[in-house]
Amino acid sequence: EVQLVESGGGLVQPGRSLRLSCTASGFTFGDYAMSWVRQAPGKGLEWVGFIRSKAYGGTTEYAASVKGRFTISRDDSKSIAYLQMNSLKTEDTAVYYCTKIFGGSSGYSDYWGQGTLVTVSS
Amino acid sequence: SYELTQPPSVSVSPGQTARITCSGDALPKKYAYWYQQKSGQAPVLVIYEDSKRPSGIPERFSGSSSGTMATLTISGAQVEDEADYYCYSTDSSGNHRGVFGGGTKLTVL
Numbered sequence: 001e002v003q004l005v006e007s008g009g010g011l012v013q014p015g016r017s018l019r020l021s022c023t024a025s026g027f028t029f030g031d032y033a034m035s036w037v038r039q040a041p042g043k044g045l046e047w048v049g050f051i052r053s054k055a056y057g058g059t060t061e062y063a064a065s066v067k068g069r070f071t072i073s074r075d076d077s078k079s080i081a082y083l084q085m086n087s088l089k090t091e092d093t094a095v096y097y098c099t100k101i102f103g104g105s106s107g108y109s110d111y112w113g114q115g116t117l118v119t120v121s122s
Numbered sequence: 123s124y125e126l127t128q129p130p131s132v133s134v135s136p137g138q139t140a141r142i143t144c145s146g147d148a149l150p151k152k153y154a155y156w157y158q159q160k161s162g163q164a165p166v167l168v169i170y171e172d173s174k175r176p177s178g179i180p181e182r183f184s185g186s187s188s189g190t191m192a193t194l195t196i197s198g199a200q201v202e203d204e205a206d207y208y209c210y211s212t213d214s215s216g217n218h219r220g221v222f223g224g225g226t227k228l229t230v231l
Contacts, residue, residue, distance in 0.1 A: 047219070
């Protein structure tokens with residue numbers, strides 16, 4: 001059974017940093033791309049970015065709203081994906097979901113974690 | 123930036139057919155995907171590659187795409203289908219950046 005568990009959320013001040021983790025199980029983590037999607041309170045889903053599998057270079061793509069501030073990485077030996085968030089803004093407040101992508105280079109999210117809440121406030 | 127447009131809300135009575143649309147300029151070249159999100163829960167994939175249904179999704183859920191519009195159809199909608207529905211696709215940049223529609227609140231009552 002595929003499981004994705006996000007951790008690392010919490011309250012952080014504007015301008016500070018936070019790192020989210022996504023611990024995966026139930027599939028061969030290194031074979032798949034992984035993505036992050038967020039949802040501000042009462043709002044819709046927003047695609048944040050994804051990281052390809054090492055077989056496809058482990059490269060990343062980001063939404064314009066986070067490019068240059070957020071970094072996605074992965075540790076295949078631990079089956080963990082990370083979302084490093086720097087220079088946080090109040091508008092980054094959201095539930096952050098980790099998702100498994102159907103494929104190694106790109107594709108759609110076929111499994112989702114339950115999400116972790118990030119609140120950016122002074 | 124690329125956008126997918128959905129109606130904010132759709133309302134049907136139980137047993138009726140609900141149709142939710144999603145329009146985007148790249149849809150003639152890119153697949154559409156549909157996610158169901160019930161209150162307080164993570165999204166669940168209900169349609170992939172325009173019209174395919176994952177295992178475990180009821181047959182009343184179907185999808186189609188023509189030109190710049192994709193459609194999610196729920197034939198004989200049930201009360202338990204009440205949820206937010208999001209379409210998803212990628213832009214035409216070649217980098218596979220994703221985009222979600224704004225979401226449609228389906229009310230079944």
